[in-house]
Amino acid sequence: MEVQVRRGDTFYYYSQLFYLPLQLIIDSNSDMAGNSLQIGQTVSIPGFYIGNYTIRQGDTFWGIARRRNLSVDALLLLNQSLNPSALQVGAEISIPLRITQPVVMGQQAYSFGILDRDIKSLKNAFPFIKVSQIGESVLGKPLYEILIGNGEKKVHINASFHANEWITTPILMRFMNDYLLSLTNRGAIRGVVMEPLYSSVTLSLVPMVNPDGVDLVIEGPPPALREELIEFNKGNTNFSGWKANINGVDLNNQYPAKWELEKERKEEKNPAPRDFPGYKPLSEPEAIAMAELARSGDLDRVLALHTQGEEFYWGFEGMEPPESEMLAEEFERVSGYRSVRYIDSFAGYKDWFIQEFQRPGFTVELGMGINPLPLSQFDRIYESVLGIFLVSIYR
Template identity: 60%
Template sequence: MKVRVRQGDTFWLYSQMFRIPVQLIEDSNPEVSPTSLLVGQTINIPGYVIEEYTIQQGDTIWKLARERNLAMDTIFLLNPNINPNQLQINERILLPKLVTSLIVDGNEEYDFAKLKEDINRLVEIYPFLKLNEIGKSVLGKPLYEIELGRGVRTTHFNASFHANEWITTPVLMKLLNEYVLSLVNGSPIRGVSTLPLYNRNRLSIVPMVNPDGVDLVLNGPPEQMKEEVLAINKGSMDFSSWKANIRGVDLNNQFPANWEIEKERKEPKSPAPRDYPGDAPLTEPEVIAIAELTQKKQFARVLAFHTQGREFYWGYEGLEPPESEALAREFARVSGYESVRYIDSHAGYKDWFIYIYHRPGFTFELGYGVNPLPITQFPQIYEEMLGVFLVSLYM
């Protein structure tokens, strides 16, 4: 919601009027100096939207404010020319409305268009979210990173490296939504106050690493690559088993952490719906974008969401730090997932992160069954990952 500055207005005043932490107002207006607001300047107020209201018989500003649990000054801020003593029946005024419910449903098929719709709505309502384009997919779709928080420690989450594991994206987006809703409303999540987490952490989220692949699984082949994709899929229009990007390269076998081992032993030696590691590491634009982002941001820890197995992996070649084991214990406790230190696998994002940075990295295999997991598992998976999300920011 946008408001215009009046004489004497300050971020602190807005914080008191709207009952929102001043940090969130400051971070929603990064180009504005909080010490020198200018009359008439436009300011973002996070967590609110504007609704039109038609004055009814018996309405007063005091009554409207009380019914909506608003400070009366918030109504005057949106209606600077209103005369509270001369309200007219059928007169239309603007009222601020606090958003108290989630924007992201998640319990639905979730393609790139749906992701964009939810991202745009979240950034509009919660402008302390910073949206970055970190690269483009093979077909030119933007690869989005969402940033928030004030801390020096950056925790990174990503989802949908694999196309038919798309359910991981709405899980991650709903976690983000619940977090920002909690920040603005001052409501704890499972008894945990979230503003201290915001002040302590910087959060980086790439919700869909492989948008071309996700759209292929959910919507079928794109016209511009229909022949190539069908050839890779042996002529079948059933793409439910497709994990790779649109060029048939498995993005989570593309990182330079003993990539040569995976290249030698993986059965596909050419583009395939899954498991083909490419002709060299870091050839695909999606992987290059993630690697460059990781190098630029120097994440303190990373969590990659995959499916399935209700387990997570957290070691690589003995290079993981002691901190990883403590985190793994807590993740297992709050999720009920099996903690697995080592598996015979290389060239994944988590592997490369530990290999290069010697920092905590985790691959979570959400849910249980055959990919793509049925959307009916979404509620349970979400609840399991909510504890993991909180622990990752708390510890």
């Protein structure tokens, strides 16, 4: 919601008027210098939108505000051209409405187009989030990173490294939406108040690492690549089992963490729907972008969301720090997922992150069944993994 500055208005006053944390208003207007506002400037108020109300007989601003639990001055701010003493029956006024329901509808086939639309909607509703492009896919789709918060501790979560594991993207988007609502409504998630975390943690989210692959699974092949992709897919026109990127490379086998060993024992030696690690590590633009994010982002811990198995992996060659074991115990306790320290699989993003930075990294396998998991599991998966999300940013 946008408002026009009046004489004497300040960010602090707006925070009191709309019962919002001051820092969220400051960060929603980061292009404005300090707290010195100029009359007529446009200020973004996060967590609100503007609705319309039609004046009825006997209405006053005071009565309308009281019925809607608003300050009279909030109505005056949004209706500066009106004379509150001379309201006309049938005229429309603007009223501020708090956003209390999710902006994102996660339980759907979640293509890149839906992700792109939802990120724009969240940025409009919660302008304190920072959205940037960290790279692009083989077909030129942007790889988005969303940053929330100002804290020194930086927690990164990503989703949809694997195309047919796309349900991880709406799960992550649901968490982001719930987190943003809890901030603007000064609420809690499972008893944890989120507002203090905003100043102590920076949350980094990449909700779709492999947009080309996700769209291939959900929408089918682009016409120009249809024949080539069918060939990669062993002649099969059903792409529901596709894990790789559009080049037929498994993005979670692309990292220089015992990559040569993984390459030797993989049956796939050429582009394929799954398990081909590429002809060299970090050959794919999506994998490169994620590596650069880790190198430049000073990430304290990383969670990579996959499906399926209801377990998580957290070790690599003994390089993981003691903190990882503590977090693993908490993750297991709050989710019911099985904690697994080592598995006989290498060259993944989690493996490389631990190797490079000796910081906690986790691969979390959501849900149970055959990929792609059905949307009927969405709520159960979310409730299980929500505790892991909370522990990752709270501990």
